[in-house]
Amino acid sequence: MIKLDNIVKIYGINTEKKRALDGVSLEIADGELVSIIGPSGSGKSTLLNIIGCMDEATEGKYFLDNTEITSLSKSKIEDIRKDKIGFVFQHFALMDYYTAYENIELPLLIKNVKRANRKKMVNEQLEAMGIADVKNNIPAKMSGGQRQRVAIARALISGCSVLLADEPTGALDQATGREVLSLLKDINKRGTTVIIVTHDMNIAAQTDRVIEICDGKIVNNG
Ligand SMILES: Nc1ncnc2c1ncn2[C@@H]1O[C@H](COP(=O)(O)OP(=O)(O)OP(=O)(O)O)[C@@H](O)[C@H]1O
Ligand SMILES: [Mg+2]
Structure with a gap:
């Protein structure tokens, strides 16, 4: 459960201040499939x-699964992020010199998951995302859709309960964008909360x- 209570975000200092969020209150239940739309810079x-x-x-309070994130230390917040949150970006944010396999494996290395378990988990994700055939390719040797699938696999591999996607189809052609969306919908059907920022x-x-x-x-709260 995501609960924002009167969240304000101000960037910058003094006269250069920008109020990027101006009192946002919002609840998103577990398992929802939500999109966030709005003009550029909103x-x-x-x-x-x-x-x-x-x-x-x-300013304001943010609760994730009844824990007040806004009251926690940076390191505690990071632990929660690694445990619960998966992130997918418009431009994939993959490691250029790592293969698909190695990109997906990264979060498991950070979590000190044993080698044999890593191998099993990464191969399962490669299969589930339909990208086993590009397992040993670096991103430059993949299509945009394949790159985004690798990014989604990497986001999911640590078992996140919330998947956040910022313009996940923004760099893809329409047909590939539809495929990626349908993948995100499947992931949601299996129980993950999915939140998609989009212009589309x-x-x-x-x-x-x-x-x-x-x-x-x-x-508009939907
Ligand atoms: N790190 C930052 N420092 C200063 N201002 C920022 C920073 N990040 C965002 N902003 C400003 O905050 C406002 C909201 O930005 P944000 O990136 O959240 O918009 P957005 O809705 O995602 O836009 P877009 O659709 O273009 O991605 C904008 O006016 C932006 O210029
Ligand atoms: Mg943006």
Whole structure:
């Protein structure tokens, strides 16, 4: 369960201050499939980063599964992020010189998962995402859709309960974008909360709930 209570995010200092989020209150239940839409600069990525424990709110309270994130130390927040949150980005954010296999394996290395277990888990993800055939390719030797599948596999491998995707189809052609969306929908059906930031109304229309944000405020709660 995600619960934001009057979240404000201010970037910068003094006269350069920018109120990126201006009193956002929001609840997202476990297992929801949600999209967040709004104009460029409206605060979508800021909101996603706060939900994903990648950035801190300036004011307000954020609860994830009844734990008040905004009251915790940075290292505790990082532990929770690694445990519960998966992130997918528009431009994939893969390691250029790592193969698909190695990219997906990374979170398990960080968690000190044993080699034999890693191998089993990575191979299962490669199969589940339909990318076993590019297992030994580096990102430059993959299609955009394959790269995003690797990124999704990497996000899922540590068993996150919330998957956050910031414009996951923004760098893909329409057909590939539809495939990636359908993959995200499958992941949601298996129980993961999925939140997608998008500019694409066709994508938003396929989610169960569309949250609209404008000038750092929620103008439609879905
Ligand atoms: N690190 C930062 N420092 C200063 N200002 C920032 C920073 N990050 C974002 N902003 C500002 O905060 C506002 C919200 O930015 P945000 O990236 O959340 O918008 P967005 O809705 O994701 O936009 P886009 O659709 O273009 O990705 C914008 O005015 C932006 O310029
Ligand atoms: Mg953004």
